[in-house]
Amino acid sequence: MAAFEFGTRVVHSGIPEKWEERVRIPTVELSRDEEKVFKKSDAEEKLQECIASTEAAKYALVYPSGTCAVVAVTELLQAGDHAILFDSVYHGTRTYLSICSDLERISVSFVDLRDHHQLEKHIRDNTKMVWIETPSNPTMKMIDIAAVAAILKKYPDIFLAVDNTFMTPYCQNPLLLGADIAMHSLTKYMNGHTDVLMGAIATSNDKLYEKLQVVQANTGIRCSPLDCYLVLRGLKTLHLRMERHMENAMKVAQYLEAHSNVEKVFYPGM
Ligand SMILES: Cc1ncc(COP(=O)(O)O)c(C=O)c1O
Numbered sequence: 001m002a003a004f005e006f007g008t009r010v011v012h013s014g015i016p017e018k019w020e021e022r023v024r025i026p027t028v029e030l031s032r033d034e035e036k037v038f039k040k041s042d043a044e045e046k047l048q049e050c051i052a053s054t055e056a057a058k059y060a061l062v063y064p065s066g067t068c069a070v071v072a073v074t075e076l077l078q079a080g081d082h083a084i085l086f087d088s089v090y091h092g093t094r095t096y097l098s099i100c101s102d103l104e105r106i107s108v109s110f111v112d113l114r115d116h117h118q119l120e121k122h123i124r125d126n127t128k129m130v131w132i133e134t135p136s137n138p139t140m141k142m143i144d145i146a147a148v149a150a151i152l153k154k155y156p157d158i159f160l161a162v163d164n165t166f167m168t169p170y171c172q173n174p175l176l177l178g179a180d181i182a183m184h185s186l187t188k189y190m191n192g193h194t195d196v197l198m199g200a201i202a203t204s205n206d207k208l209y210e211k212l213q214v215v216q217a218n219t220g221i222r223c224s225p226l227d228c229y230l231v232l233r234g235l236k237t238l239h240l241r242m243e244r245h246m247e248n249a250m251k252v253a254q255y256l257e258a259h260s261n262v263e264k265v266f267y268p269g270m
Contacts, residue, residue, distance in 0.1 A: 006054070006170055007239045014050030014232050025236075028229035038217045043228035048200075050235055051190075054169035055182045055202035059209045061216060062200045062223050062231075066165060066185020067092050069199030073131070073161050073183055074100060075215045076208060081106050081128040086113045086143060088136035090163065097131075113143050119151055123158070133163035140266040149178025159208060165189075169202075170242045180205050191234040192241050196227045 004012075016026050026046050033039065040048075044062060052060035063069040070093050077083060085097055087110040094110065101108040109122045113132060130152060134143040145162055152158050161181040162174035168189045174182040184190055186198035203209050215221075246269060253267035 009053050010050065010238060011236055013053035014046035014048075014235075025233055026229070028225050030225055032225070040222070041225040041228065043225040043232065044223055047228040047232045047235075050232055051169075051184075051200050052202055054235070054238070055164075055175055056169075056173050057175050057182065057202035058204040058206075060200055060202040061209075061212055062186070062198060062228065063216075063221060064199070064223055064227075065197045066183075066187055066199035067096070068221060069183050069185070069201050070096055070163075072201060072212055072215060072221070073129075073181060074106075076159070076211055077106050077128055079105055080126060082124050082126045083108050083129040083131060084113075084119065084122050084127060085110050085130075086132040086134075086136065086141075087111055088139045088141045089131065089133045090137045090165075093131070093133070093163065113148065114141060116144075116147055116151060119148060123155060127155070127158055129159055129161060131161045131163070133166070135166055135268045137166055140268055142268055145172075145174055145177040145179055153178075159205070168238060168242060170239050175202065175204055180208060186231050189242065189245070190238060191231045192238065193230070193234050196230050196234075198223060198227055198231055 026042060028043050029041065032041065047062055048060040052058065063072060074097065083097065083106055085108060097108045100106050111118050111122050113119055130148065132143050132145065132148060134145060135141060149160055152160050159180040161183055162179045164172060164174050164182045165185040165188055180203060182202045184200040186200055187196065191198065201212060249267065250269050253265050253270055256262045257265045
C-alpha cells in the first residue's frame with residue numbers, strides 16, 4: 001500500500017475485507033458488549049488501520065480527543081523521567097505536561113528547539129521523551145523533524161513524539177523523518193466536519209505500541225463506534241480538503257502581507 005499515492009491509500013484502507021462489500025464505507029454497529037471494555041468496535045479497528053496507512057506506520061490507536069492522546073503519550077514515561085518539549089507547543093499540551101511536572105511525577109523542560117544545539121544542552125541522564133509540534137499552534141514556528149531525529153539517534157532511550165495535527169499526514173509523515181510517534185487531534189482537519197472530538201497515535205515501535213495498548217485497555221479509553229465511523233468517512237477526502245485549505249490560506253496570507261496595517265504575516269507556506 002505504501003507505494004500508492006496518498007489519495008489511493010486513504011480511500012482503500014480501513015474498508016471491508018470482502019471484495020463484494022468494498023463498494024461502500026463499513027457499516028457502523030452502535031451496540032456494544034458491556035462486558036468487553038477490552039474489545040474494540042469494528043469501526044475503531046478500521047479507523048486505526050486507515051490512520052496507520054496515512055502515517056506509513058505499523059500501528060495506530062485512537063482516543064476520545066487529541067488531549068487524551070497527549071495524556072496517553074505522557075503515560076509512556078515512568079515516575080522521575082524527564083521530558084523536553086518545544087516551548088511553542090499547543091497550550092493544552094504545555095499545561096498538561098506542566099501539571100505532571102508540578103505533581104513531581106516527571107520533570108519537564110520547555111526549550112526553543114528551533115536551535116538544535118539547545119536540544120543536546122538540555123538532555124539529562126533521565127531524559128526519555130522529546131516532544132515537538134511543527135508548525136506550532138498558533139505561532140506557526142517550525143522545526144526540522146529529521147534534524148532533531150538525527151541528533152536523538154545517539155540517545156536510543158529517548159523517543160521523539162511529533163504532534164502532526166496541523167500538517168496532517170497528507171503534508172508530513174513524522175515517522176518517515178525519523179520520529180517514533182506521530183500524534184493527532186483528529187478533531188480538526190483529519191475528521192474535517194467539526195462534528196467529532198477524537199485523537200490518534202501512530203507508531204511503528206513495537207515496545208511503545210505494546211505499552212500504549214496496555215494503558216488504553218486498562219484505563220477503559222475506548223471511542224464511540226459512531227465517532228470512529230465519522231472520522232473514517234472524513235479521512236477519505238482529506239487530500240482534497242487540504243489542497244483547498246492551502247489554496248485559501250495562501251490567498252489570505254498574500255492579502256494580509258500586502259496590507260498596510262499588517263506588520264508581519266506568519267504563514268509557513270510563504
Ligand atoms: C496542535 C494540537 N494538538 C492537540 C490538540 C488537542 O486536541 P483536542 O481538541 O482534540 O483535544 C489541539 C487542539 O486545539 C491542537 O491544536
